[in-house]
Amino acid sequence: MTVDKRVTEEEVAAELADGMTVGVGGWGSRRKPMSIVRAIARSSLKDLTIVSYGGPDVGLLCAAGKVRRVVYAFVSLDTIPLDPHFRAARQTGAVEDEPWDEGLFLLGLQAAAWRVPFLPTRVGLGSDLPRLNPRLSTVASPFDGEELIAAPALELDAAICHLDRADQRGNACFLGADLYFDDLFLRAAGRRFISTEKVVPTDQLVAEAGTELRLRINRSMVDAVVERRGGAHFTECPPDYRRDESFQAAYASAASSPEAWADFRAEWVDVDEADYQRRVAAR
């Protein structure tokens, strides 16, 4: 009998623990595993370290009080350049800040995926990154003595990513313009969770993807699969759907006051995911 890795968002959240380091795939407000993010926001989890090419995943979890530390190079909603929930958390000192350059970040994930302690780079030299991110260090080249930055491995306790199609064992593909760094997040993590728009039989994956070149996630990189149409909402997930700009604007304006956030949370976070999707469809 074929292994079936399908679970619910609540089961993913239940596999996480307080204080864990959780990597989130996607980029900005693009193909984020938002249904799992919402389940984490609803849970009793706390003190998480979030590692992300940040979008509303970071802002929502900060607003929900789940985050101790943010490891990031940017937090952007794309059409809204800055996430106001993240800004508020930073400006009140509610979260610790670990700044990275977005390319350095790739090296950190790659080092963790390759199980080496660091990768060398010029990125960071001369800037304030080494001063503000004490995890960075320097390393002298054994060949010519050049003093470079050592990007430390960004080891993750868990990773969550949203892929367009998957089979029930965790083979998955992306259908949009860019895989981003989802494969590296999954390879850098101890526990690996994906959500997907649609679970299809394995023998239909290539047809769904259009080409085997898009089958970039294989089942050895995935422990569990959540099937959730609209799982990336309100971020974009092309070709299935674009970003829900009016919803995103409502999310952003919910940062204007504690009351506005309480209303948003009651209506769009503290609800069952199936119910959320029904309400979105009815908007």
Added chain:
Amino acid sequence: MSAAPTRAEICVVAIAECFRGDGEILANPIGTIPMIGGRLARASFEPDLLMTDGEALLIANDGAFAWPEGRVVESYNPYRAMFDVVWSGRRHVIMGASQIDRFGNQNFAAIGSDYARPKAQLLGFRGAPGNTVNDATSYWVPRHSPRVFVDRVDVVTGVGWDRAMKAGPAATRFFDLRRVVTDLAVLDWETPDRSMRLRSVHPGVTVEQVREATGFELVVPEGVPESRSPTPEELRLIRDVIDPEGRREEEVPG
């Protein structure tokens, strides 16, 4: 036929001039007028430049924002490949700056003296540290003011000349900080101590205006020239081909 060039169109040409001589590399201008300026350079005097569609494709089209005739895709350039481009040095980036100092140290991460609790959280470091030590880098500042041109930046995201030289040969090996284009002027670091110099003022702008809008002492040579105006053919390209919707005028109103 054509009306006199607007300030925005002067800025477009000044951006295009940043890419002169760059050859077959990725021109990566970020911002509305930079996107138009990069397209203008490629459509006229720098035809070998490569440019993106703003996402994962390299496209050959002259239009900066819309391609009603369809995109002509030259290559696939997802973020993973973009870092290969950045670190191989075959790129000239034009970034924005919330703050920039006389040596070209740039900040767009956070404003305020306490980084742990900033007065204003901005973008973060994005790719600025890596861009500045690997690639040719210029800046675009749509509103030249003492709030942007500051004596000291609160956080160094993009590396300036003094910091690069202090960081040593690994930092300076590929360091190539070029110009700042603003709504008032073009500036560079072509001075003995690499402090910022006024290279040209846009038509209708005085040297004094630029001095007043800059929060530190600029190097001002004798007889600062005027930024050049677009040729009739450049004006046609900007107005009819690259930015027919006139988005440039929204970023720098006339």
